[in-house]
Amino acid sequence: MPILVAMTMSFGSYSALHGLPGWSDVLTLPLPERMDELRKPAVRQKLLEGSKSPNAGAFSRVADFPNFRIGETFSPKNEGLSGRLVKEIAAERGADDFDTLVDIVLADELRTVLWPVPPDDDDESWKMRQRAWQHEHTLLGGSDAGAHINRMCGAPYTTQFLADCIRGRKLLPLEKAVQALTDTPARLFGLHERGRVAPGYHADLVLFDPQTIGAGEIAMRRDLPGESERLFAESTGVKRVFVNGRAIVIDGKPTDERPGVILRAGRDTHRTGIADA
Secondary structure (H helix, E strand, O other): OOOOOEEOEOOOOOOHHHHOOOHHHHHOOOHHHHHHHHOOHHHHHHHHHHHOOHHHHHHHHHOOHHHEEEOOOOOHHHOOOOOOEHHHHHHHHOOOHHHHHHHHHHHOOOOOOEEEOOOOOOHHHHHHHHHHHOOOOOOOOOOOOOOOOOOEEOOOHHHHHHHHHHHOOOOOOHHHHHHHHOHHHHHHOOEOOOOOOOOOOOOOEEEEOOOOOEEOOOEEEEEEHHHEEEEEOOEEOEEEEEEOOEEEEEOOEEOOOOOOOOOOOOOOEOOOOHHHO
């Protein structure tokens, strides 16, 4: 992924926090018992020690509690905390960072949405990404087939990436960024007459404003069957989306046009199966 994918944490439902040594024993308890345990100083100390254990492995990435950003809250006690870092709130309260975090989630009966600040947002990490993007065998993008739709939000990566290339770090020229999102995957999958602007190609086009292309704030939606949750972010700066020459999006709003077709291997591609890839 050419962006830092936002990922939520929670004390109330399963998340990467469960992978920290000793945490699952507490976080899998029934809610009332879990809250009782989290109120105990000795339990908090044990959890904090587990998060710093060498056995935490890759999960140690999610244990930077002072830099957790508070997302959605539910209790009047937590009003005004959304968007703020735990360490800022703790400093105001004159309290320990981890104690402050646990107090906040307890006030919400553990429903608080937490956003860890990614640890690899430094210049050297971005230079490594830049070198990877320029390799001929790199394809931008990523998917876990919807396994973490209420924990991770990678969907806005295309417009966020373009915004970063135009107005942010500018690690790739705009033309290269567009090619990486369009022509490169089309060529990899062997799509007929798609992925670039050329005579005889299908008019599948996205018209965007370079000054405003990007993504809005990530928020939780409860619009899946059974009111299940998913993270979502609206695109910004997309003026038109054309499929087969007909506008399916105008100024960010979908139209009633349905000109697309299902692409099938062998008919719409240069390849007939995985073995030819």
